[in-house]
Amino acid sequence: MAVSLISTLSEVVATVSDPEIVSSFTTDWTGRFTGHADVVVKPESTNQVVEVVSACAAFGAKIQIQGGNTGLVGGSIPPTKSGHKVCLVSTKSLTTILDFDEISGYLTVGAGTTLGQVQELVRAKGWDFAVDLAARDSATIGGLVSTNAGGIRVCAFGMTRRSTVGIEMVLADGQVLSNISSPLKDNTGYSVADIAIGAEGTLGIITAVKLKLIRPVSETTLFLVPAQSMDGALELLTKVQSTGHQLLAAEYVDAVTMQLILEQSNLRPLWREIPMLTLLFEVAGENVNLNFPQDSLGSSELAEKRNYWQYREIASDTWTAxxxxxxxxxxxxxxxxxxxxxxxxxxxxxxxxxxxxxxxxxxxxxxxxxxxxxxxxxxxxxxxxxxxxxxxxxxxxxxxxxxGRAKRExxxxxxxxxxxxxxxxxxxxxxxxxxxxxxxxxxx
Ligand SMILES: Cc1cc2nc3c(=O)[nH]c(=O)nc-3n(C[C@H](O)[C@H](O)[C@H](O)COP(=O)(O)OP(=O)(O)OC[C@H]3O[C@@H](n4cnc5c(N)ncnc54)[C@H](O)[C@@H]3O)c2cc1C
The missing domain is CATH 3.30.70.2740 (Alpha-Beta Plaits)
Incomplete structure (x- = not known):
């Protein structure tokens, strides 16, 4: 039966069944989750996804959906054992740019397009995408939507749900559910496709997403501020919020994590002693003065801001190491x-x-x-x-x-x-x- 499934799939889509290559898809980013798949397919179009779904349904195989495999709860990895053949559908080749309305700021892309690719594309045209996270060069738009990803800009622009205005999804019976062509104002009952946001791939394979873009906030000031308690951090947060400057990010790194970051990277210590908490505030506007404590650091220079962000962005990978x-x-x-x-x-x-x-x-x-x-x-x-x-x-x-698989119990x-x-x-x-x-x- 396995041969029949694989040969049927090979006729319609790029298919990998070499166990060594297949196994490179079945461990997650953190190395905590490992599973088993019999075959990996890489569809390039919605039609190919439909063919894959129909073949798997006909052969009684299960489908594991995977985007950039940067998820942190094992949802992109198949189970270790199952009584069925497992086909891992990698969406990474679904990268067609379907529509870019540069006047209104709407972008429709294949679900395998990475966040980084979207950022590059839209920034070149004077737009930006509101969701940003450290795994941007691997995480896909389909993955972001399926996990309703948050990231470093949630306090300003919300989670992925707020930037998602249309979804195309292949269902278990091979039908394609879509609202990517619907008008923006459409109050005609349930928005069925929206239910796929945050569904973690349990309802179907998202093949395309229509995104609402934002105008970039190009001038910003980034601060690194030491704090000795969470209460102190909250006081500073309230102070920043009450200044009326648009808050773009408010992050923290505790002392243990900062110690690991300094040990494992080339980053230099920010202060003589690591504070209990290192806070990172980014606000709109150039060279903003927020009267933070004297030992705080602040900059509107692009290179310096990138350097400052690293102290927060490598935190997850530092622990993973x-x-x-x-x-x-x-x-x-x-x-x-x-x-x-x-x-x-x-x-x-x-x-x-x-x-x-x-x-x-x-x-x-x-x-x-x-x-x-x-x-x-x-x-x-x-x-x-x-x-x-x-x-x-x-x-x-x-x-x-x-x-994912990590917290379902x-x-x-x-x-x-x-x-x-x-x-x-x-x-x-x-x-x-x-x-x-x-x-x-x-x-x-
Ligand atoms: C360094 C690092 C930093 C991170 N920072 C953040 C952060 O700040 N905020 C945050 O929210 N997350 C963060 N993450 C987690 C991760 O990047 C997000 O969950 C991201 O949305 C996953 O996208 P992906 O393409 O890698 O999806 P995958 O990991 O491949 O899949 C995630 C889930 O979505 C499903 N899925 C993927 N694509 C589709 C599709 N086309 N159709 C249907 N289902 C699909 C999968 O089956 C799985 O259940 C971080 C991860 C890393 C490694």
Whole structure:
């Protein structure tokens, strides 16, 4: 049967079945998730995706969808074992630029176009795309939409949902659902395609996305500010917000993470001693003066700003370099972040087996990326304890990375039974046979 599936696929699409090459697609960015696929296909058009879906459905194979494979919760990796053949659909060749309305600022691209490619394309024409994140050169637009990615500009422009105005998606029966040609004002009932935003590939394969662009904020001032507590950081955040300058980013890196960054990179220490928190604020306007403490650093120079950003952007990869690190991405109300952080410190500093822990994240969104090493990679006791703490604070167990395979068992901590039940019904309407991303988001 495998030969028939692969030969059928080979007739319609670029197909890879060499186990060594296939295995290069089945480990995630962090090395924490590994799975098994029998074949990888790289469709270049929506029609080819339709052919792939139809062939897999006919042969009873499952489909694992993968974009840039930068997701951090294992959602882009197939399961280790399944009773079915698994076809990994790499969307990376879906890169056609379908339409660029340079007057109104709408761009329609193939789902495999990377964020970096979109940025380059639109910036050359005086536009910008509102979502930005460190994995920009690999992460695809389809991946961004499927995870409703956040990133460093959420406090100014919202998450990917706010910039997504149309989606084309191939469904399990091979039909193509699309609203990319709909007029912008269209209040004619449910916006069915929008449900694919944040669905983590469980409803279908997104083949094209229509994006709403923004005008770039070209003049900005970036500050690096030391703080000795989360309360102090929040005071500074409130101060920046009350100046009336448009806030483009408000990030933090804790002392443990900064120590690792300095050890592993060529970046120079910013101050004689690493502060408890290094804050990064970017506001619109050139050479803005916000009267930060004297030892703060600020610049409107492009090269210097790029250098400053590195102290935040390499944080995730710095932890990843330690080995198989535990990674959580949680959020609480901004007003609770200081109290949450103290409870987290208390929890992790006494938790058996934890050797090192730290965090960094998006201060203005109450979003903490918590990382720790020590427990075996399949020992989730500390992860669970943290997520329970998050639930006690009425937070979210996934602020922006999604649920994937990593957190599906914990979904009920912060989502109600009714919510999960309705979600599963939606999945069964779109994908009654469980063709797509089996075991992602919900346990099968
Ligand atoms: C260094 C680094 C920094 C990061 N920073 C951030 C950050 O600041 N904010 C943030 O939100 N995330 C961040 N991420 C996580 C990641 O970049 C995002 O989740 C991104 O949106 C994933 O895009 P991708 O193309 O790599 O998707 P993948 O990892 O390939 O897939 C992610 C999920 O989307 C599904 N999917 C992908 N493409 C499609 C498609 N066309 N149709 C249907 N389903 C699809 C997959 O099946 C999977 O479930 C970071 C990752 C790294 C490595």
């Amino acid at each position: 330690l080995g198989k690190v535990h990674k959580l991405d949680v959020s609480v109300a901004v007003s609770d972040i200081a109290e949450f952080e103290i409870s987290l410190q208390n929890l992790l500093s006494t938790f058996k087996g934890i050797e090192t822990f730290g965090s960094f994240g998006h201060l203005a969104d109450g979003n903490l990326h918590i990382e720790f090493v020590g427990p075996a990679i399949d020992d989730f006791a500390a992860d669970y304890a943290i997520l329970k703490l998050v639930a006690e604070f009425n937070g979210s167990i996934s602020a922006e990375h999604g649920i 914990y979904l009920s901590l912060t989502r109600s039974r009714l919510d999960i039940e309705i979600g599963k019904q939606i999945k069964s309407i779109f994908d009654p046979t469980g063709l797509f991303n089996s075991g992602v988001l919900y346990v099968d």
